[in-house]
Amino acid sequence: MEGIRIGVFICWCGTNIARIVDIEAVTKEAEDFPNVVISKNYKYLCSDPGQDLIIQDIRDHNLNRVVVAACSPNIHEKTFRKVLEKAEINGYFLEIVNIREQVSWVHDDGDEATRKATALIRAAVFRVKHHEALFKRTVNIIPTTLIIGGGISGINAALEIADAGRDVFLVEKKNKLGGIAANLDLSYPYMTNMGDMLDPLIDRVLSHLHITLFLGSEIKYILGYIGNFETTVYSGNNKQTEIVFGNVIIATGLKPFDPGNIEEYGYGKFPNVFTSLEFERILKSGKITTREGKDPGNITIIHCVGSRNERFHEYCSHTCCMTALKYAYQIKSELPYANVFDIYSDMRSFGKGCEEFYTKVSRKNVRFFLFNQENGLPKIVKGGDHSDCDMLVELDEKITGKKIGIPTDMVILMVGMEAHGDARDIAHLAGISTCKNNFFIEKHPKLDPVATSTDGVYIIGSCQGPKDISESIAQARAAAARILGVVSQGYVPVEPITAEVNEDICCGCKTCLKVCPYTAIRYDLVKKVSYVNEILCKGCGTCSSACSTGAIRCKHFTDKQILSQIEGLFSTSIEV
Amino acid sequence: MREIINPDLYVNLKQFGAKEWNDCYQCGNCTAICSLTESKLLFPRKPIRFLQMGLKNELEACLEPWMCYYCGECSEKCPRDANPGELMMILRRYLTAAYDWIGLARRIYSSKTWEFVLIFILSALVLLLFIFFHGPLTTELTPEGGVQLNVFAPANIIHIGDMIMAGLLSFFLLSNIFNMYLKTIRRKNIKVPFKLYIKELWLLIFNFAFQWKFRKCDARFYWIIHLLLVSGYVTLFVIIVGFLTWFQTDQIFEWWHPQRIIGYYATITLLLGVIYFIIGRIKKSGERSKYSHISDWTFLVMLFLTILSGILVHIFRITGLPMLTYVMYVLHLMVLTPMLMIEVPFSKWSHLAYRPFAIYFSNIIKSTIRTENSPSECT
Numbered sequence: 001m002e003g004i005r006i007g008v009f010i011c012w013c014g015t016n017i018a019r020i021v022d023i024e025a026v027t028k029e030a031e032d033f034p035n036v037v038i039s040k041n042y043k044y045l046c047s048d049p050g051q052d053l054i055i056q057d058i059r060d061h062n063l064n065r066v067v068v069a070a071c072s073p074n075i076h077e078k079t080f081r082k083v084l085e086k087a088e089i090n091g092y093f094l095e096i097v098n099i100r101e102q103v104s105w106v107h108d109d110g111d112e113a114t115r116k117a118t119a120l121i122r123a124a125v126f127r128v129k130h131h132e133a134l135f136k137r138t139v140n141i142i143p144t145t146l147i148i149g150g151g152i153s154g155i156n157a158a159l160e161i162a163d164a165g166r167d168v169f170l171v172e173k174k175n176k177l178g179g180i181a182a183n184l185d186l187s188y189p190y191m192t193n194m195g196d197m198l199d200p201l202i203d204r205v206l207s208h209l210h211i212t213l214f215l216g217s218e219i220k221y222i223l224g225y226i227g228n229f230e231t232t233v234y235s236g237n238n239k240q241t242e243i244v245f246g247n248v249i250i251a252t253g254l255k256p257f258d259p260g261n262i263e264e265y266g267y268g269k270f271p272n273v274f275t276s277l278e279f280e281r282i283l284k285s286g287k288i289t290t291r292e293g294k295d296p297g298n299i300t301i302i303h304c305v306g307s308r309n310e311r312f313h314e315y316c317s318h319t320c321c322m323t324a325l326k327y328a329y330q331i332k333s334e335l336p337y338a339n340v341f342d343i344y345s346d347m348r349s350f351g352k353g354c355e356e357f358y359t360k361v362s363r364k365n366v367r368f369f370l371f372n373q374e375n376g377l378p379k380i381v382k383g384g385d386h387s388d389c390d391m392l393v394e395l396d397e398k399i400t401g402k403k404i405g406i407p408t409d410m411v412i413l414m415v416g417m418e419a420h421g422d423a424r425d426i427a428h429l430a431g432i433s434t435c436k437n438n439f440f441i442e443k444h445p446k447l448d449p450v451a452t453s454t455d456g457v458y459i460i461g462s463c464q465g466p467k468d469i470s471e472s473i474a475q476a477r478a479a480a481a482r483i484l485g486v487v488s489q490g491y492v493p494v495e496p497i498t499a500e501v502n503e504d505i506c507c508g509c510k511t512c513l514k515v516c517p518y519t520a521i522r523y524d525l526v527k528k529v530s531y532v533n534e535i536l537c538k539g540c541g542t543c544s545s546a547c548s549t550g551a552i553r554c555k556h557f558t559d560k561q562i563l564s565q566i567e568g569l570f571s572t573s574i575e576v
Numbered sequence: 577m578r579e580i581i582n583p584d585l586y587v588n589l590k591q592f593g594a595k596e597w598n599d600c601y602q603c604g605n606c607t608a609i610c611s612l613t614e615s616k617l618l619f620p621r622k623p624i625r626f627l628q629m630g631l632k633n634e635l636e637a638c639l640e641p642w643m644c645y646y647c648g649e650c651s652e653k654c655p656r657d658a659n660p661g662e663l664m665m666i667l668r669r670y671l672t673a674a675y676d677w678i679g680l681a682r683r684i685y686s687s688k689t690w691e692f693v694l695i696f697i698l699s700a701l702v703l704l705l706f707i708f709f710h711g712p713l714t715t716e717l718t719p720e721g722g723v724q725l726n727v728f729a730p731a732n733i734i735h736i737g738d739m740i741m742a743g744l745l746s747f748f749l750l751s752n753i754f755n756m757y758l759k760t761i762r763r764k765n766i767k768v769p770f771k772l773y774i775k776e777l778w779l780l781i782f783n784f785a786f787q788w789k790f791r792k793c794d795a796r797f798y799w800i801i802h803l804l805l806v807s808g809y810v811t812l813f814v815i816i817v818g819f820l821t822w823f824q825t826d827q828i829f830e831w832w833h834p835q836r837i838i839g840y841y842a843t844i845t846l847l848l849g850v851i852y853f854i855i856g857r858i859k860k861s862g863e864r865s866k867y868s869h870i871s872d873w874t875f876l877v878m879l880f881l882t883i884l885s886g887i888l889v890h891i892f893r894i895t896g897l898p899m900l901t902y903v904m905y906v907l908h909l910m911v912l913t914p915m916l917m918i919e920v921p922f923s924k925w926s927h928l929a930y931r932p933f934a935i936y937f938s939n940i941i942k943s944t945i946r947t948e949n950s951p952s953e954c955t
Contacts, residue, residue, distance in 0.1 A: 298583055339583040365598045367583075367628060394578060399602055400625055402634065405580040 004035040004129045007063040008121060009054055011045040011070035013100050020104040022114040026069075029118050033125045037061050046076050051083045058087035065131065067124045069097040069117065090133035092496075092556060095124040119569055126568025130561045134496035139535055141227035142246035143487045144169065148219065148426070149251035151179020153461030153472040155201050157249050160480035162210035166487055169243050170205065171214045171233055177202045179253050180462075181469060185283035188326040189357035214241070222248065222429050225535035226456030226492055247456045247483045250440065251476070252426055254417040254462035257306030257313070264379045265305065265413055270391055272296075273380060273411040275305075276323055283327075288334055296338060296409035299331055300393050302378055303344040307416035309373050315437060317416030318466035321348045324414050325361045332364040340366045341406050343395060345373050351468070369406070370398040380411060417466040430457050431519050431536070439465045450479040453538070454518060455492065458482065497539035497556045503529045505551035512543035512552055581630035589627060591686035592669040593869040599658035600624050606650035606660040611794055612643050616942050619643060620650055620660035623667055636674045636759045641667040642927070642934030645793040648863020662867050669869065672926050674759065675752040681922040688870055691918070695874075698914035705737075706906045715898045720828045723893045723901040731824040741916065742817045748921035749929055756930065760937050768944045776943070780936040784928070785810075789935065795864075805849025806928075808842040815842075828894050843887060850880045875924040878915040885911060 008030040012018035023041045030039040038061050042050050045068060057063060066089075068080050073096040081091030099117045107113040143166050147154045150172030158168045176182070184194040205211055217235040224230050229248060233241045256277050259267040267273050271291045274282070282288055290296050301324045306312040321344065328340045347368075349358040362368065371378055378395040389407035397404050419438035420426070427434045432452040433441045440459040443451040450458050458479040461472040486492055499521075501512075506529040512521045513530065520536035521543060523529075530552075532543075544552040553559070586597045600621075607613050607621040619640035626635040644664040651661040673682040683690040711728045718724055761768060782788060787806070790799045815823045815838065822835065829835055854876050856865040885908035892901040919925035 341583075362601060363599065365586075367598070367630070368601075369629065392580070397629065400622075400629065400631070400634075402629075402631065403578040404629065404631065405578050407580060407583065 004065060005037045005061065005063045006033075006035045006065040006067060006125055006128060007054070007057050007061065008033070008036055008039040008067045008069070008125065009045055010039070010041040010099075010121070011050070011068070012041065012043045013071060014043065017070075017100050017104040020107055020110050020113045021099060021117045022110060025114055026118050026121065030121055030125070033122055035065070035129055036125060037063060045070055046079055051079070054080070054083050055087045058084070058089060064089055064093060065128045066094050067097060067121060067128055068094065069099045069121050069124070071100040072098045092134040093128065093131050095128040095131065097121050097124045122571065123565045123568035126571075127561050127565035130558070130564055132555070134555060136496055137494050138491040139225070139227045139494055140491050141486055141489070142229075142244055143167065144243070144245040145247045145249065145483055146171065146229065146231065146243065146245040147249045147251060149179070149253055149461070149463070150174075150177040150205075150213075150215070151251060151253045151461060152181040152198065152469055153253070153476045154179075154249070154251035155205055156473045156476035157251060157460060157480045158205060158211050159201065159208070160477050161483060162208050164484050166210060166484065168211045169214065169233070169245060170211055171217050171219060173216070173218055175216045177205060177215070180256075180277075183277055183280050185280050186326060186330065187469060188322045189351075189353040191326070191329070220429065222431070225533055229456065246487060247458065248430060249458045249460055249479050249483070250426065250430055250432075250463055251461045252420060252423070252463040254466065255420050257317075257415040257418050259305050259413045259415055262305065262312070262377065264377045265302070265411070266380045267413060270380060270411070272390065272409060273413065275413050275415045276320065276327070277415070279327060279412045283330060288331060290410055294409070295335060298339045298341065298389055298406070298408045299410045299412065300341040300343060300406055300408040301327055301412045301414065302393075303342070303414045304373065305413040305415045306418070308345065309377075313416060313418060313437060315466070316348060318348075319468045320414035320416060322351070322354055322357070322468070324412075325349065325358055327412060328366045329357075329361045329364065332366065341369060341393070341408065342366050343369045343371055343378050343393065345371050369395060369404075371395055372398045383407060417462055419463070423463070430454065432457055432459065433517070439463065450475050450482065454536070494535050495539065497554070498534045498537035499532050499539065499541070499543050499552050499554045501530050501532055502551045502553065503527060505549050506530055507549050507551070509548065511546050511548065515542045515546045517542065579631055579633060582632045583630050585627060585630040585632050585635070589666060589670060591682070592666045592673070593867070594663065594666045596658065597663070598628055599656045600628065600660065601656055603655060605653050605655060609649050609653050610644075611647075612645070612789060612792055616945075617643055617938055620664050624658075624660060624663055627663070627667070633763070635667070636671065637763050638667070638671075639760055639934040639938045641671060642931050643789065643938070645790045645795065645799075646864040647794045649794060651863045661863050665867070668927065669871070672923065672930065675756045675930070676922055677751060677755050678748075684918065684923050685869075685871055691871070691874060694918055695914040698917055699910040702910045702913050703906065710902075713898070713902060717896045717898070718826050718828070721896045722826060722828045723896060723898045724826050725824065725893055725901060725905065726826050728902050729905060731821045734824070735820040738817050738820055741913065745916060745920050749926065752921060752926070753929060753933055756933060757937065761941060764941060766941065766944050766948070768940055769947075772940050772943055776936055776939045779939055780932050783935050784932040787931070801849050801852050804845040808845030808849070811838060811842040812846070839890070843883060846879070846883050850876060850883065854880065871924050875919055878911055878919070881911045882908065882915055
């Protein structure tokens with residue numbers, strides 16, 4: 001190719017790379033690679049002087065392609081793209097060679113490492129000459145937000161956005177707002193009344209000028225991309241409302257675990273075996289009684305129902321331990337002479353004020369029994385002759401190793417949280433993915449916990465994983481802040497590395513539609529070819545490798561670029 | 577065997593002085609710090625866990641509380657202020673009541689009224705016996721100027737009373753120990769070779785005499801005082817029950833005569849011990865003296881009154897004050913009799929038998945389990 005002027009820059013990364021790879025030898029060898037004008041090394045290329053060095057050389061030697069051999073592109077690709085842009089050449093004329101994670105950190109033998117680094121740099125040199133200039137684009141944002149789910153998360157997100165003067169569509173499947181939180185009596189660890197906290201929020205949602213509420217309503221699809229989504233809200237009486245919006249928050253929440261299929265617990269068989277949510281209802285009624293209307297003398301609380309057990313769910317449901325302690329506290333307050341037996345398999349009382357609450361409750365003469373999930377679950381049987389109680393909880397107590405029976409009048413099963421049965425459908429319509437437990441997957445578990453892999457779609461609350469109220473609200477407001485930021489800017493930049501369809505070659509087989517994980521490809525019924533929505537496309541390349549005719553080309557990962565890279569790799573004298 | 581828990585077990589414990597019984601969260605610091613606990617005899621943690629869970633039979637099968645001499649280090653180090661040391665003390669009271677098959681111990685421990693009424697009845701009985709059956713109230717003195725006590729209360733007749741009392745004491749105490757055996761060794765369902773009972777017998781005698789485990793407890797001085805007190809008590813008990821006619825004479829011997837020397841030794845050691853323990857409980861010095869159950873005070877006060885009245889009988893007799901001697905003698909027996917009859921089989925003093933028996937039993941269990949396990953361990 002004419003006029004290609006490549007600069008190769010090799011980084012020592014202190015001693016990280018230089019300790020194993022013979023940098024000077026590699027630098028020298030790279031000078032002789034085709035189209036290479038200059039080959040240099042530096043102690044830390046990512047440092048300011050390192051970056052300046054590259055900028056200076058681009059200017060001095062009139063370079064138009066750059067190869068940086070350093071750490072993983074995950075770390076500094078963006079840094080060096082900016083360097084190129086500062087030197088006024090397109091940022092995509094860069095190729096990063098990872099000679100740290102893939103070379104120096106994984107090889108002991110210096111000669112081998114040096115040869116491998118050289119080969120990889122040669123491959124990059126071969127590839128980079130075929131790089132094309134790519135340009136960032138932006139998308140305008142419709143300032144309206146759709147929130148799916150009117151639980152405590154959805155309500156808080158809606159209010160946060162609406163209070164900032166932006167319009168919200170709040171869609172709730174049921175006929176009332178509040179979700180699971182509306183069924184709770186008190187909240188841990190400060191024993192504040194849930195109704196007192198939730199009711200004013202619901203009132204505000206109902207009367208807010210910027211919130212359009214759809215109760216008893218559903219959506220069945222979402223079309224479009226960040227900034228420009230559209231859907232139809234199906235309400236009762238076949239009412240349909242078409243709406244457009246710029247961002248979506250999914251706050252569909254959780255489903256309580258159904259203990260009916262755990263034979264040991266006899267739920268449904270014994271009238272006085274309750275789930276935690278049923279017990280909330282008893283607490284809200286103001287008086288703790290058995291179904292027969294008697295004061296229970298012995299109450300057993302069983303933790304981890306459906307949680308932390310391979311038979312049901314492996315994960316911890318996060319809130320049940322604290323809720324169980326809350327029940328113990330409430331029972332002891334109302335019935336001081338009742339015996340409370342707390343059967344747990346690990347007490348998880350993390351969070352502000354929670355361990356303190358555990359201490360407080362444990363001072364109330366609550367009896368704690370430890371069980372080992374691996375040795376089987378506690379078993380509820382008929383009380384029989386041993387006691388006046390209707391039921392007996394049989395248990396292998398872990399601390400003493402004794403087999404014991406606990407006479408009991410009432411059992412509370414601390415049921416865990418699970419994803420809704422239709423979580424996968426919701427995920428599909430929003431273009432996001434689910435984990436093996438059917439909870440929605442966030443973009444990054446640490447660094448980006450409320451965004452998803454689809455731009456403009458956010459997940460908050462327990463639909464992402466078991467969560468308590470304060471965490472759900474924190475997520476709700478985090479998502480609201482993200483959306484308000486984007487909305488106030490008015491547009492978002494879009495990644496230029498996408499797939500594109502050559503309409504002349506495309507045979508319209510629709511294979512690409514099936515493989516695209518982002519639903520970014522649609523079929524043009526008139527032209528009978530596929531076309532890519534470049535805003536939804538993430539440039540993953542799945543379609544281009546699946547395309548049997550070679551009609552789909554992924555920018556920055558073209559066949560030519562990859563084949564040249566391979567050619568470069570094998571044109572070195574690798575000894576096998 | 578699945579044991580049905582007794583949710584109200586702690587209610588029983590409250591009768592024996594427990595205030596808080598569920599503060600323990602089983603961290604095990606107490607057991608880690610205890611210098612007497614062993615791998616097969618874990619305390620205070622294990623018995624406290626049984627108590628919290630309401631495992632009555634398991635708790636009553638515990639010999640561990642008897643291994644504790646209450647140095648109090650566990651209570652000092654307990655992160656929850658659960659007072660494990662005091663709980664061991666309370667469990668000893670509980671076990672004393674559990675071994676007592678006629679149920680008197682439970683009554684005495686849980687009710688002041690029961691305790692004082694019983695003491696009063698026994699005192700009154702002694703008084704009535706003297707009122708109706710005493711000898712002549714002679715004011716005539718012996719040639720040395722002493723009181724003729726044996727005319728008022730002939731030693732050979734009093735000795736018969738002593739023997740009856742000793743017989744009753746032994747009957748109750750031994751039957752309680754048999755009950756203890758049933759609750760511990762028998763309950764474990766292990767086959768104990770008979771020769772083991774003989775082989776380990778020396779442990780029983782040795783620990784009864786010297787409280788050798790107490791020595792290991794981090795309270796050496798306390799052990800010495802206790803040992804002196806025991807020596808005085810045993811000496812006097814043996815003399816009174818076995819050789820009263822030699823001990824209670826009208827003749828006044830020289831001060832170096834064995835009768836007087838032995839008497840003085842026993843009196844001084846008993847007095848020293850009792851005063852030391854009383855001061856400790858008043859000043860609440862150290863963990864072991866912080867909490868005093870009513871039974872602790874009854875025991876110490878009665879022992880003190882017994883010694884005091886005994887000393888006065890001796891002084892009045894050798895100084896020739898007949899009426900005072902007779903009155904004091906009756907008072908002495910009015911305190912002594914209920915003290916022994918109540919304290920030894922049914923209350924605090926029973927530990928003189930339960931502690932060495934607990935060591936004896938636990939060693940028998942340990943040796944049996946060791947011989948049973950050793951072949952299988954080899955394979």
